[in-house]
Amino acid sequence: MSRRGPLPGLRSRLTAASAVAVAACLALAGCGGGSGGSSGGKGEITFWDGNASASGTPVWQQIIREFQNRNPDIKVKYVSFPIAQAQQKYDTAIASGGTPDVGLMSTSLLANVAGQQALDPLDDRLAGSSLNGKLSPKLLELVKAAGPDGKLYELPQTTNTGIVWYRSDWFKEKDLKPPTTWNDFYTAAEKLTDAGDNRFGFTIRGGAGSIAQALEFAYAQSGIPTFWDASGRTTVNDPRNVAAVEKTVALYKKNTPSADVNNDYLKMNAQFDGGSIGMMQHNLGSYIDHQKALAGKFAGTPVPPSPDGTHVLLSNPVGGLSIFKKSRNKDAAWKFAEFVSGKEMNDLWNSKVGQIPANTESATAGWVKGNATLETAVKVLNDPQTKIVQMPYHLPEFNAITKAESEPLYQKVLLGQMSAKDFLDQLAAKLNEAQAKYKQRRGN
Numbered sequence: 136m137s138r139r140g141p142l143p144g145l146r147s148r149l150t151a152a153s154a155v156a157v158a159a160c161l162a163l164a165g166c167g168g169g170s171g172g173s174s175g176g177k178g179e180i181t182f183w184d185g186n187a188s189a190s191g192t193p194v195w196q197q198i199i200r201e202f203q204n205r206n207p208d209i210k211v212k213y214v215s216f217p218i219a220q221a222q223q224k225y226d227t228a229i230a231s232g233g234t235p236d237v238g239l240m241s242t243s244l245l246a247n248v249a250g251q252q253a254l255d256p257l258d259d260r261l262a263g264s265s266l267n268g269k270l271s272p273k274l275l276e277l278v279k280a281a282g283p284d285g286k287l288y289e290l291p292q293t294t295n296t297g298i299v300w301y302r303s304d305w306f307k308e309k310d311l312k313p314p315t316t317w318n319d320f321y322t323a324a325e326k327l328t329d330a331g332d333n334r335f336g337f338t339i340r341g342g343a344g345s346i347a348q349a350l351e352f353a354y355a356q357s358g359i360p361t362f363w364d365a366s367g368r369t370t371v372n373d374p375r376n377v378a379a380v381e382k383t384v385a386l387y388k389k390n391t392p393s394a395d396v397n398n399d400y401l402k403m404n405a406q407f408d409g410g411s412i413g414m415m416q417h418n419l420g421s422y423i424d425h426q427k428a429l430a431g432k433f434a435g436t437p438v439p440p441s442p443d444g445t446h447v448l449l450s451n452p453v454g455g456l457s458i459f460k461k462s463r464n465k466d467a468a469w470k471f472a473e474f475v476s477g478k479e480m481n482d483l484w485n486s487k488v489g490q491i492p493a494n495t496e497s498a499t500a501g502w503v504k505g506n507a508t509l510e511t512a513v514k515v516l517n518d519p520q521t522k523i524v525q526m527p528y529h530l531p532e533f534n535a536i537t538k539a540e541s542e543p544l545y546q547k548v549l550l551g552q553m554s555a556k557d558f559l560d561q562l563a564a565k566l567n568e569a570q571a572k573y574k575q576r577r578g579n
Contacts, residue, residue: 176466177208180236184213185221185244186454190423194487202474209467222247222534229253236462237471240289241452242281246529248457249288255458256286260469266290266476266494273516273523274453274493281453281528283577288457290472291493293485295418295451296512297351297438300425302327304432305334305413314414317356317439321382324390327413337386338403338412341396341549346537346562347526348416349545351438351449353379358441360522367574369527369566372559380548380555387549396549418451419512422489435508437515446521452528455493491516532569540565 184195192215199211214235216224222244228234229251240248248254261267274291282288299314305327306313314320324336340348350371357375364370387395392406400417407415408428416438425433440446456472458465474480481494486502491513497503498513515521527533541562547553 176206176464176470178464178467179210179212180462180464180467180471181212181214182456182471183224183235183238184215185224185239186218186241187215188217190488194484198475198480198483201480202471205474206467206470209470211471225253226251232461234459234461236464237456237458237468239454240457241454242278242289242450243452243526243528243534245278245281245289245457246283246533247531250283250531253459253461254288255460255462255465256288257290257458257469257472258287260473261287261290264473266473269478269495270476270493271495271498271517277450277453277523277525278455280525283529289453289455290457290476291453291455292476292481293455293488293490293493294453294516295420295490296448296516297348297355297416297451298418298421298435298508298512299414299416299438300407300421300433300435301414302412302429302432303434313434313436315436315439317442320414320439321386323414324386328390333411334413335392335411336390336413338398338406338415339383339387339391339395339549340398340400340403340416341387341546342402343399343538343542345398345545346541347449349380349383350376350526352383352416354447354449354524355379355438355441356382358443358445358447360445360447360524362524362527363570367570369563369570371566372556372563377556377559380559384548384555396546419489419491419509422506422508437512446515446518448516448521448523450523450525453493527566527570530566530569530573532565532572536562536565536569 182199184192195213195215199213203209203211221241225234225238225244225248229248234253261270270291274294275287278289278291279285279287299320301314301323306323309326311323311326312319314323327336328334353376356379357373359370359373359375362369362371370376392411395403403415404417404421404424406412408424422435437446438448456475458468458472462468475484476493478494478496481492481497482500482502485492485497489506489509491509492498492503498517503510503513530536544553544558544561548555548558
């Protein structure tokens with residue numbers, strides 16, 4: 136059953152947001168459902184890029200130029216802002232009725248935005264498109280699972296996956312195997328550590344963004360293939376996940392720097408690229424930085440499989456385009472979304488940022504084969520035996536639970552002030568409560 140209005144818990148926030156909505160829309164210079172108003176696939180559309188970056192923005196600008204060259208009757212107005220502002224920008228626009236025609240979306244935001252009845256489902260459009268059958272079934276499944284009612288509210292374009300980046304030159308020095316198994320990983324963490332020489336086998340993300348990475352390692356080691364068990368309760372605090380977190384945390388200060396308790400992505404990345412770390416856990420997105428700093432001296436492999444040899448991957452957000460209900464030019468907005476997920480532009484975007492393309496024809500292109508880490512990641516993701524643990528992005532409280540509420544607790548675990556079991560039990564209790572409220576709202 137679909138929701139009839141804003142998600143409970145969001146209503147007061149959206150009411151407050153509406154007070155500043157008009158000013159925000161004017162500042163963005165892109166609200167108002169397309170600002171061109173024509174229909175039938177012509178006129179002007181506004182596109183919001185909610186993940187502006189030095190590497191991504193120029194690619195979007197190139198895609199837009201290509202699209203306009205081939206569709207001279209359509210003008211694309213480009214508006215960009217950082218990902219940290221995306222949820223607030225969309226919430227404010229929805230509250231004011233000033234949404235764009237088409238927006239860059241992520242499965243981590245989808246439940247919130249689609250749950251406010253702001254997006255058009257795209258199932259029928261995709262069924263009648265030349266793209267039908269050419270997008271990754273797994274990514275389509277993840278997008279549908281992230282929404283409020285199982286419909287397709289985002290046309291997938293790209294995704295990421297967990298990677299263990301490692302110093303291939305250090306491994307060669309120590310005659311170590313690449314960390315493609317958990318035994319190889321923990322052996323390397325030990326043997327690469329030489330604190331006296333300021334060398335550490337691993338770096339833990341203990342600060343902002345730590346929970347997703349901690350859970351990624353936990354599920355990959357435990358082999359538990361689902362986030363919820365048969366009774367509908369989370370598997371986060373399953374004893375096998377507790378044991379896995381304990382094993383990872385045991386590396387702290389033994390095979391990692393003590394400063395790791397405050398590590399966010401930038402600090403962790405700086406340590407690895409700066410030459411003091413043998414392995415780091417992140418995703419494909421850090422490839423470009425490593426290539427600039429350590430060309431020829433590093434490599435990457437997907438997070439190792441569970442003991443039975445099956446890869447269990449924590450779902451990474453799937454990026455793509457969504458069409459807003461209040462768009463006055465939905466046909467043109469769909470043309471743009473379709474263009475972005477087509478092979479040519481999927482090749483362009485993903486080759487530039489080093490991520491996994493949603494288009495299955497792109498996934499076998501030469502540029503993928505030229506990047507060994509990416510090629511392996513694509514194969515693992517598309518392997519029928521690979522299990523994907525779908526993070527509960529559908530819960531409106533999910534980001535708050537896993538960030539502000541849980542990151543300080545994980546730091547306590549690293550510092551020995553809280554057990555891994557207590558940490559995961561508290562996390563599980565909050566997730567179970569949020570899931571129960573979600574089911575109650577949906578009437579099941």
